[in-house]
Amino acid sequence: MTAVLQLLVVVLTAPLLLGVITRTKSLVAGRSGPPLLQAYYDLGKLLRKDSVLSSTTTWVFLAGPAVAVVAPLLASLLLPLAGPRAPLAFTGDLILFVYLFALSRFFTTAAALDTGSAFEGMGVARELTFAALAEPALFFGLLALARISGSLSLSSLLTVDGASWHRASAALVLIIASWFIVLLAENSRVPFDDPNTHLELTMIHEVMVLDHSGPAFGLILYGSALKLFVFSALIADVVLPRTGISLADAAATLGAVLVIGVVVGLVESSMARLRLVRVPQLLIAASLVAGFAVVLVLR
């Protein structure tokens, strides 16, 4: 039951997060902006459209969007979003969680290279390098949480109770800060990448999907909404207290995820994109912050 509820929340509300970010940005800029549900309209339109394929592409090109949706969806089932235990939880599931995103990265970048386009190649080179730098930050954070909770499953590791907050508040704050940077980097948000930009030379994620159209592009859009939702839910899980009632927990998760969306929108409104050469420095800083969290809890 909780599994169905959790799946429904993730599947149905993920695109809403994109709408919240866009709405926050337009409010800060003093515009009324597109409707909150714009991402749903876009998806509906894309799924109905025909597509054009590049003549150089093979099956790998189509595997990219498919894996980009499946991987974050499965990863969401490893998180305890509605209830104390995730639907697919097991001891050591944190490893699978991290590697599912690596799988998605393999296929989206391979799909981009399948077009033979120079621009998409640029995006691939950046995506691969930056993601590699973000990996230790994610892992250090998970290790610190594992140490705090003494558990190897995301379900118990992410439900941080009051006593743990009291004991390791500094470490937890560092983890959340580091993971927020990882969230921005992994989901290609400002200051790492500007989803609104139209200059291919500077883009990361958007430039890798230039050749996808129609349903394939719809899946890519949906996949990135899911990924953003899952990363936000990961942070939300650390912050939120748990009631044990699945409906209440699901609602709380959804609320917290949308709040994170507002924060992302505020960040995007208040700062510019970093120069590409500065990006690795920020990511290494995120790893160091998470590393400090580990040092604090090992003390």
Added chain:
Amino acid sequence: MTLLLLIASIVLLALSGTPALLTRGRAGEYASTALVLLGAAGGLSAAGYTLASGRTTVASSMWQLPNALLALRLDPLAAAFLLPIFVLGALASVYGLGYWPAQQQASAGRVRAFTGLLLAGMATVVVASHAILFLLAWETMAIAAFFLIATEDTDEEVRGAAWLYLIATHTGTLALFALFVVMRAERGTFLLGPVASSTGAITTSAILLLALVGFGFKAGIVPLHFWLPGAHANAPSHVSALLSGAMLKLGVYGIIRIILFLPKPPVWWGGVIITLGLTSALVGISLAISQADMKRALAYSSIENVGIIIVAVGLFVVGRATGVRTLAALGLASAIAHVWNHSLFKGLLFLGAGSVLHGTGTRRIDRMGGLLRRMPATGAVFVIGAIAAAALPGANGFVSESLLYLGLIREALRGGIATLAAAMIALAGALAVACFVRLTGAIFLGVARSDQAAEAHEAPFFMRAPLVVLAVACIALGVFPSITAHALETVTGVSGVIAPFLRAISVPLQAAAIAIALAVVALFAATRRSPRRATWDCGYAQPTARMQYTASSLSEWFTSRLLPSFLRPVLRVTAPSALYPTSATLSVDVDEPFADRILQPLAARWAARAMWLRWMQQGRLSLYLLYIFVALLASVTWVVVFPHMGALR
């Protein structure tokens, strides 16, 4: 009985090259392949039985050599290391029918003969339980491998790689001589067995150090790896698959075996071994990303994987030192599982690279592209191999790495180096994704960058069949990881840790496999009738192959900005100068930093210093006979006169 079957198989393998060596035609090759398949089947059943039953069989017989005993011992650990030898041996032999056929290659018989010796030598190394027999088998293996690496000896580069390999392997063997002498001094016999627990810390540390050096050369642990990329890249591809998939692992086997002989180790050994492994993993994968030659890139990735295995061995040592049996079991199980998995996917990748070389005639990544459409079968299995090598869920590499992570994170809960190790392995994993996306993308995706690539042809049946077998194995072990649970529990002797984890992880893995398959099929159906146009390329309608991102540009971000300068490729730029610039050049030299920037200059300096010894080398036979006579005289004098010296005094 089991051991007898294994001995018969080893004899069959040793003799398997004879038919191909004696006859020129196709019949000899088929006969040789049949012998290898028969030997491998026998060996696999012996090893499989040992792993299934957990029984150890021993045999020994007197031998006409002084101090030697023909002692063999087949236990689950040995059986675990026998599997890759026989599986890859059989598949490489079949592959050779298409890749190195006697009609085209004059050296075909020679390659088959030495491959047989290599396989027999490797199998004997694993079951030898007497130092003399072990060293004889070790040298048979090493020298057979030398002749295999030097197959195309008309090429200067091949000869250089082969000599470097020979020097490295013999330096390692020297350390092994010392190792066995020290162990004999402790045990009083050359029979291999446990060292008494009362042995001093200095002796046991010396044994471990000698084992790490001697076996580390074979395993390719950084910084003893410098011979490996050249040797594995220049051997015929089916031999590379054997070298990388099976022979490297014997270095790991030696290290594990010696650790098991030693009494309860101190914890810091584990720390040292984990550090060595992490260095290998990170240096290996960093260098793999910048390679311009596909086989060298695969060889560096082998160094990374050996590093991961060594980290697992280090975890095993930590578990033994702290007395936590589950931790030791996780360490050993992940080491063994990764040995198996690496041999499967690296065998697949090297054989796949062989098919690419066969189809295009080049190993240079920057000359390829778009091969997936010219070689659909090879391309598809290469993608599977790349997923496995990047340790991604769905293929076998992920399963063994997640076992290692499980152990590392458990240990990290107590603090210490395991915390850093887990994060660094994660970094290496992310870099491996980058490395294999680059390889797959530049070789198989996009547009052909040269005429060779544009006119590439798919490999013949005998080359495709082993690839498909390996790809199916990679996926099967990745989606149904419980297959290996029983064998891993037999080897480690601990139950209740590995099997439950493998069972738990298979549910989401199977869900992922099914969901991805469904999504791909659905997307295929949706785009079946879609029109095909040129790549959009931001409105430029006539993109050419030269406008694609190349393999070097894909790795440029990483190599020129993030890599320590010591590991970067050497860039030689002549910038245009003066008011009317005339010419400019740029060349990238992807060398082996440890061999070419440290060892080479050092060796050159030593060679210059040793020049004064040249008068000894006159090239006249009579003079060398004189040397031998003098040496003989000196040793006779030493043996006869020396014992009486004391009496005289």
